Amino acid sequence: MVEAHKAAVPSAEKNLAQLKTQLPAAQKAFDDAKNTAEAAQKMAAQKQADPATPPADIDSAKQEVATQAAAQAAAQKQLTAIKDQVAQADAALAKLRAASPATIAAAEKVLQTATAQLTEAQKPAAPAAAVTTAEQELARIKASLEEMTAQLASSKADAEHWKFAQVLQTAHNAHTALLDKQSQYDQLVQAVKDAPQAIVNAKNDLANAQKTVAEAPKKIQEKEAVFAQARETVENARKAVAAAEDATKEQDKNTQAIMDAAPTMGDVTALTKKMEALNTDAAKLREERNAHSPGSPEYVDLQTKYQAKKAEIATTQTALTAASVKNMEAPTVKAAQAEADKARAALDDAKRALKIAVKAAGDTEKAVAQIKKDIEAATQLAARLEKDMPQIVKDAETQKAQAEQAAAAAAKEVEAAKAEADKRRADYETLKTGGAKAAALATPPTKS
Secondary structure, three states, rough: OHHHHHHHHHHHHHHHHHHHHHHHHHHHHHHHHHHHHHHHHHHHHHHHHHHOOOHHHHHHHOOOOOOOOHHHHHHHHHHHHHHHHHHHHHHHHHHHHHOHHHHHHHHHHHHHHHHHHHHHHOOOOOOOHHHHEEEEEHHHHHHHHHHHHHHHHHHHHHHHHHHHHHHHHHHHHHHHHHHHHHHHHHHHHHHHHHHHHHHHHHHHHHHHHHHHOOOOOHHHHHHHHHHHHHHHHHHHHHHHHHHHHHHHHHHHHHHHHHHHHOOOOOOOHHHHHHHHHHHHHHHHHHHHHHHHOOOHHHHHHHHHHHHHHHHHHHHHHHHHHHOOEEEOOHHHHHHHHHHHHHHHHHHHHHHHHHHHHHHHHHHHHHHHHHHHHHHHHHHHHHHHHHHHHHHHHHHHHHHHHHHHHHHHHHHHHHHHHHHHHHHHHHHHHHHHHHHHHHHHOOOOOOOO
16 A cells, blocks of 8 residues: 555656646747747738739738637647646645655554454463453454554545546546647648648739739820820810809909999989979078068968978988989899809809819829839739749748648657547546445445
8 A cells, every 4th residue: 555655656746747848849839829820910911011912812811810820729728738737737746745655554554463463362262261351352453453444444545546536637638638639730731731822822923913014004004094184184174164264254244234234213314303393492482481571471381381392302302312223123134143143153163173173183193103003013023923933832842741741740649649548548447447346345344
């Protein structure tokens, strides 16, 4: 029992050490996956920012970002799992070390002593006078033996529990290692599939760039023709605005002249003559009145007539003022105002058309500049890809060959890990079944 306990501690220490040796590799795998994912994101961002990048290349870059992100997540999961296993193994080792081997050794020593005493007690009995004392001593030794047997069984059960936990942890570690190996193998298989895609992408980029360069003269000619037409439209629109402004000014001048010559609202001539007659009559009445003494009947009568004449003059003056107002509702005035409004509306339309033409010309000019920029970028890309294509093909083939070689090795590691996991699982199942039977057999007998 003591030897089993002593062997369990080094085994747990070895298991912990093995787990800790996996940490640097797992950390490096995570760091590499993180760097690769960041590089893929940066490359995708650069391609999206470059107008000359074909959509298919952008989609491929996005797919690569997703693949590398998944690989980073898997590496993170693996690193976390190993750290958890290290923590669990460390705790199990501490608990195992806390168990007292001295207790088990003492129990075995007491058991050996009790067995020796029992053997001595079972020898031929002494003279009859000592029979009773020998029987009492035998009973005491049997009781002590049973107690020590129970203590030893309990200590053995604790050791069996630790052994069971150790085997379970070993089976778990083997299963985790299998999952890690399978994940690495899957990544390598995907790398084998992805390697030729770099060649396909490069060839597609080259073909698209060469097509853009080949179509460049025709596209530039078309864009410049559209731009020339837009500039001509702007010039025509400016002339139309100038003509509309001149027409508006001329129509406003004609309208003002017609308004100045508009007929009055009443008979100004007749009212003017009436005012002249009324003023003459008033002057005559004033002279006749002044010829009489104030307060005389004649003076009072003429004064009344004079005041009435002045009131009539005021009424006639009001009528004359109203009649002198120009009649802006006359048909000639209305027609002239309508023509002026029409001229101003035409001027507004011409200004709007000029604004639209200027914007269209600006947009067309920008389009010409952009297509020239795109063609320049495509020319540079085509030249670079033509130069780098052999190296791109070589690198892709090398990466594929390396990935295939690594995948083949990984496949063997997966098989070995699977066999190890199956073996450890079988050990666990055997121990679990055998442990249950042993526990039943190890139960101390009931005292009778």
